[in-house]
Amino acid sequence: MMHTLSVKELVKKLAISLCAAFLCAMSMNLFLIPAHVYAAGINGAAQLLSNVLHDWLNFNIPIGLLVLLLNLPIVWLGWFKVGKGFTFFSFVTVFLTSLFLSVLPVYPLSSDIILNSIFGGLISAVGVGIALKYGISTGGLDIIAIYLTRRNRNASSGKYFLILNGIIIILAGAIYEWQFALYTLISRFVNSYVIDMIHTKYQKLTVITITKEKDKMIAAIQDEFDRGMTIIPSYGGFTGTKRYSIMMVISHYELYQMEQLIKRVDPNAFTDILETNKIIGLYHTEEQQKEIQKMKHGESMKNQHLTLSKEDFDHFQQLFKAQAEKKVTDHSPFPNE
Known part of the structure; x- marks a missing residue:
């Protein structure tokens, strides 16, 4: 049975989610948004979409609300395809980030775009790094990257982070000015470096x-x-x-x-x-390991052949069948027969 979190562990994780969400929101409202530098992942996508809706359609929608709305289908994907515990704390962090983005004022602490890029990336990295250190995701691209990695075992989640963040940066440069995209790259570099220092690259x-x-x-x-x-x-x-x-x-x-x-x-x-x-x-992914365990315990093998390769499916089917037969033989009252 899956280990259940103690009250102390639950409170600790909720406190970490709260801290990570506050730091991510603070980095955006005090540094990145005033400088038109884009955050990483879904937060950056929400930032870009909010700007486009305001500048092109004269339609105002809070970035905090967009962060929550864009994450809802991703949370659904994570709940059914990645893991319920991981997704639950990811959603808590996303919800709190959305709340803080709506509550904290957008107030520039500096007019220097380079300083805003560096400190915006640094502060959000502290939040993300602490969250990862305690097994919590800040949502968005984390869940998408894990899901895509599980579907393609030869690729790393880092590759998908690079692609998905790259799309946001290119769109920002194409729609607005390329200098903002370049400053976003500076912020992303600082962000990645600090996360690596706190957690692991x-x-x-x-x-x-x-x-x-x-x-x-x-x-x-x-x-x-x-x-x-x-x-x-x-x-x-x-x-x-x-x-x-x-x-x-x-x-x-x-x-x-x-x-x-x-x-x-x-x-x-x-x-x-x-x-x-x-x-x-x-190297089996988490999803493949779970399917192997279902085979081991004789549970329904409806989807195993879709998750595992045919070779793996046949191999484990024969392995567990042989183990079951051996177990019966070992418990036989006539071991020599």
């Missing part, structure tokens, strides 16, 4: 946990993540005490959740988290 991470609670750890990981792993028998260098090293590759969105799981199962475990530049070989 790597899309994939290798986690190696050395623990004596092997069975409990494996069961918890399979229950909460549906991930495969490699188990390596280990021994303490000084004490000679037997331990087990559990190695797996996760996405950077799963890092906080994995840290909490390890602390919960074995507070004395030693964990090494490595930055993974590239994976050569089979």
Whole structure:
């Protein structure tokens, strides 16, 4: 069963969502919007759309409301295709960002467009970086990028971030002046750099946990993540005490959740988290892992062949069938027959 958040953990995540939303809204209303520099992702798209509606159609609609409206179909996609827990906190952050954008005044602290670009990108990056560090998304492009990455396992979510943000910047330059698009690039560079410092720039991470609670750890990981792993028998260098090293590759969105799981199962475990530049070989996405788990537990196999390749589908079908037959044989009162 999926681990349920404690009240303390829930309050902590809601507080992080509140802080991240406030910083993102402050960066827009005090720096980016007055300078006509565009924010990242859906916030930037809402900013651009609001400007177009005002300048071309003389129709005023608050940016905060546009942020909420543009995120609604994305939240629906995330709820059914990415993950309910991840999407819930993403929506909370989006809703609070929309609220703060409507409440905080648009007030320029500086008339220098470069300073506005730098500090706007920096402040929003602090909010986004803190949110990611605690397993929370600020919504919008995060959910779209994760969904597209799951459909194409050979591409990284960073590639989709680049494409989707690039479209917004090009449209801003084409519709208005190209200098604003170039200043937006400066803001995006600062934003990405600070997020990397706070969280991680790597899309994939290798986690190696050395623990004596092997069975409990494996069961918890399979229950909460549906991930495969490699188990390596280990021994303490000084004490000679037997331990087990559990190695797996996760996405950077799963890092906080994995840290909490390890602390919960074995507070004395030693964990090494490595930055993974590239994976050569089979790596199942979260969605594919869930489908494999359904096959393992004999649940409906209606959609597995759509999520998994035919080779994977046939392989796991045969594997679990063989395991089930072996289990029956092991429990037979006549083991020699």
